[in-house]
Amino acid sequence: MAELETRELEYFAALAEELHFGRAAQRLGIAQPALSKAVRRMEDRLGVALVERSSRHVTLTSAGEALRFHGRHALLAVGAAVEKARRAGERETRLRLVIKPGGDADLLSGILAAYSRRPDARQVDILFGGSTDRADHVRDGRADAALLYAPFDDLTGLDHETLMVEGRVAILPPDHRLAGRTEVTLADLAHETLPRWKGVRGNGVPGIEPNSGFGPEVADGPEVADGAELTHMILLGRAIAVLPRSLARPLHPGLVHVPVADAPRSALVLAWAQEDRRRLVADFVASAVEAAQG
Template sequence: MIELETRELEYFIAVADELHFGRAAIQLSIAQPALSKAIRRIESRLGVTLFVRSSRHVELTPAGEALREHGRHALNAVTAAIRNTRHAGDARTHLRLVLKPGGDAGLLSGILAEYSHQPDARRVDILFSGPTDRTDFLHEDRADVGLLYSPFDDLTGLAHEILHTEGRVVIVPRHHRLATRTSVRMSDLEGETLPCWKGLPGDAGTGPEVSDVVQMMHMIAVDRMIAILPRSLVSHTPPDLTAIPVSDAPPSHLVLAWNQHDHRPAITSFVTAALRAHPTADPNAEINHAPTISAHSMA
């Protein structure tokens, strides 16, 4: 029986996706000669050529295309098997919930109260994250569930349920040209400086780098930037700042998210309680295990 190591499949998939040995080696954190040798070893073991190589480009052969398709499924199956095995033997008596400070739109106490009535309720540990790393907590198994904001947080690979939908406001200094307006449109904000959020890839902000809302508020107060945020994040605006509704900004959604491969009953129980606790959520709704890809926003 011909066998391939999981690591060898990971090497092959990386090269097949990048079609470049150098970039794949960087992604895998190994030396390029070692990666090339590993691919040749796979080809020798299988008795086929997987890549057509030249000095200018790399292409997959039909055999390579087949291995990429089936190999990816195999890796996903192994990952799911490991995760489900660990979860099946999960003896933890607590559930870990991650959010950023103030990032619950006032819903958390009601959710926890409702969950406490569940017959299988566990103790819930509250974890606080930075503004951009809550998804890392979920992907890296440092948290079981999280309160995230869509479209600001990337929900790729996460299942989720929307708990709350709200409009956005722009935060400006009291002396700003727009400060006396009762509402603004996105076009009114053209040319303004927006914050650059620390740790957020592809952030469109051109202003100073900030790592939390408190830093951002200080920078707005000294006239270094303005910012667009979900309304609930700025329920207590400092006296030297003004929050103005942005009438045509896409809505912000507070979502309860968890890893799409995590099907433990404990997760389902918590999600069900959260939906029941929120008056606008449908407590009988089927829990959404499908991942959603969301673009980063200005906030």
């Protein structure tokens, strides 16, 4: 039976994300020929081609896409096993919550206050994650819970409670043709350039589903890694964004937001690992729901 080592999965995960042997090797801290040989050894062992190579491009085959998806979850599972084994030997004195900076819809203070009133409350450490990796913090054990936006974030393997549901807004430069409108529709935005979030496949527009009015005609926009990069690209007129209303606050003074009347509504959720039945987490979830409803 063909087997792969964790190190090999880490190598392939970097290549699958960068789609460039040189950049992936630099990220891994190894020589490019060593990475190329490692991938070829994996292909020989599995008996399938994982990537298609050309002088300019690297693309994943269907087998490579499958290994990228399942390999990522395998790496998360290994990391989670190590972290949870380590924490099992420690007294639970604190809870770790990961959020996107500014991604709490102004609910976090109330949640922390509600939790602190519980007689067995523990210290809550706030961790800050990026635009696309907060769910992974929970899956691999770095965090106990996360504030996530559905359907932006992947909730696979997580339980969750919805704290708030809200509409979405288009973020536009002030001279955009739609900037003066009181509201727009998805059809109005159908040919706009949308950003590609780093680490997200396809057009990289989390939460805009294939049947939501944005079809394949949507151009691949510039790749962005965080809100600051996104703001800069919108100010330059290189892209627009469609975000939950709460993520548009505070808005850069050089930008405008316009409600998207028929965009699917998004939800701010508190998520935790499906197998996590600890009282520590259950109490925090109950406090968050109480605060959100109050």
